[in-house]
Amino acid sequence: MKSNNKKGFTLVEVIISTAIVAVVALIALASLRFALGVWDRGAEAAEEAAVKRYFSGEFRRLVASAYPCEDEDGEILFHGEESSLSFVSAGRTASTGMPWGGVRLLEYSMDEGRLFLKEAQVPYAPFAAARPSLITACAERVEFSYLGLSGWERAWDAAEEKRLPKAIRAAVYLSNKKKPLIFEAGINTGKGEQEAR
Numbered sequence: 001m002k003s004n005n006k007k008g009f010t011l012v013e014v015i016i017s018t019a020i021v022a023v024v025a026l027i028a029l030a031s032l033r034f035a036l037g038v039w040d041r042g043a044e045a046a047e048e049a050a051v052k053r054y055f056s057g058e059f060r061r062l063v064a065s066a067y068p069c070e071d072e073d074g075e076i077l078f079h080g081e082e083s084s085l086s087f088v089s090a091g092r093t094a095s096t097g098m099p100w101g102g103v104r105l106l107e108y109s110m111d112e113g114r115l116f117l118k119e120a121q122v123p124y125a126p127f128a129a130a131r132p133s134l135i136t137a138c139a140e141r142v143e144f145s146y147l148g149l150s151g152w153e154r155a156w157d158a159a160e161e162k163r164l165p166k167a168i169r170a171a172v173y174l175s176n177k178k179k180p181l182i183f184e185a186g187i188n189t190g191k192g193e194q195e196a197r
Contacts, residue, residue: 044176047138051172054135055183062089063168063185067103068158069122077105077122078164080156084109085144085168088122108135108142113175115139136172143171143180
C-alpha cells in the first residue's frame with residue numbers, strides 16, 4: 001500500500017518565509033542607503049576641505065606675489081572678470097609640469113562645474129599650450145571681486161587703472177552648499193606689507 005504522505009511547504013510557511021526575506025531585504029536596502037549617504041557626506045566634506053586648503057594656502061600665496069608685468073604694448077598683464085582671473089605671479093606654483101624659476105602667467109576659469117588653473121611661462125606664452133590643473137570638480141561657480149580705492153569691484157581693468165588691485169576675493173559656490181566659501185588674498189604692495197588678509 002502506497003503512503004499519501006507528501007512532503008512540501010504549507011501556505012503559512014511560504015508566507016512566513018516571504019515576510020522574513022522581505023524584512024531582511026528592507027534592512028539591507030536601508031543599510032546600503034545609509035552607507036551611501038555617509039560616503040557622499042564624507043566625499044563632500046573632503047572636497048570642501050581641499051578647496052579651503054587650496055584657497056587659504058596656494059591661492060593666497062600666488063596672489064600675494066602678483067607682479068605688474070607688462071606686455072609688448074606696455075599694458076599690465078592682469079585681467080579680472082567676475083568668472084575668470086588671469087595675472088602674472090612671481091611665486092612658484094604646485095604644478096609639476098612647469099620648471100621652477102621666473103614668473104608665470106596664471107588663469108583661473110570654470111568649465112562645466114570644474115575650476116581649473118592654467119599656467120604658462122612669461123614672456124607671452126600662449127595658454128593654448130598650457131596644461132590645466134584641476135582645483136575642484138564640485139564648484140557650481142566662482143565669483144572673483146577686486147579691491148580698489150572705492151571698495152570691491154566685479155571687474156578690474158589693469159590697462160585703465162594702471163595698477164593691480166589691492167586684494168582679490170574669491171567666492172566659491174560648491175554644488176552641495178547654499179552659501180559660498182569666501183577667501184580674500186592681499187596683493188603685496190612692494191613695501192613689505194600685505195593688505196586685506
